Amino acid sequence: MEELYYESNVLRLSYSRDMNMGKAEWRGFLSSKEFRENGLRCLEFITAYNISRWQADQRQMLAIRQQDLQWVIAEFMPQLLASPLRRMAIIVSGDIFNNMAMEQLFKRSSNFGDLIIKEFDAEDEAFEWLKTPIPAAVAQ
Template identity: 25%
Template structure:
């Protein structure tokens, strides 16, 4: 899928190896198409990194289209969970609209069959701390499975 015009300037992403997470930051307000494209680029990035945590800085996003939120909950988040992400922290603006939207999104994730733990906050430092605490306190079954399969204890040849 080709990039919608200007999309690459709307976000940045990097690995934070210290906390086993990917940090993704929206740098501008995406359209619905740009939102899905950026989210799918993030999904591919996460799949190639095998990280347990994801921090999304959405402070530059003033509103989400309802259809984009539905897609995020129903289609995208289960794919993120399947990629091994167990914890998602979202940094939002410190205002009533953003808090209300994040609380509704948090409730949707709690009801979803397959979704990582979700932590909305208006403080980037709190998001990073929350992910770091999860990474230190839990060794995921996914990562144990990845490790055991890498040992090749059994040979079927």
């Protein structure tokens, strides 16, 4: 059963206890302030609930500014990699500029350590992949 953790006009966060999975549904174009505040909210949520699986639904998310992408690489990713998260499924946006930003992120972030990140076009495919067991060596 999915429990609501937080909701605003740009982000909905929910949690499935039985799967130890968090879900972020992003919507629209976010100001830098909204983007960073909600990114940090996701990190707090992951840490507080010791979440190992994450579904980032970006289908309705629009472009990410270049300065926000720089922030993700420099500030957000190191914190995310230090979190309990081990598997992240990203459902790609229909926005070409969002997709270009995500492509840059993957090119510029060379090592994700124990975190496995995969992109999907459909929610059901992402969910099926997230359900698969996490190897004990990376579940720690």
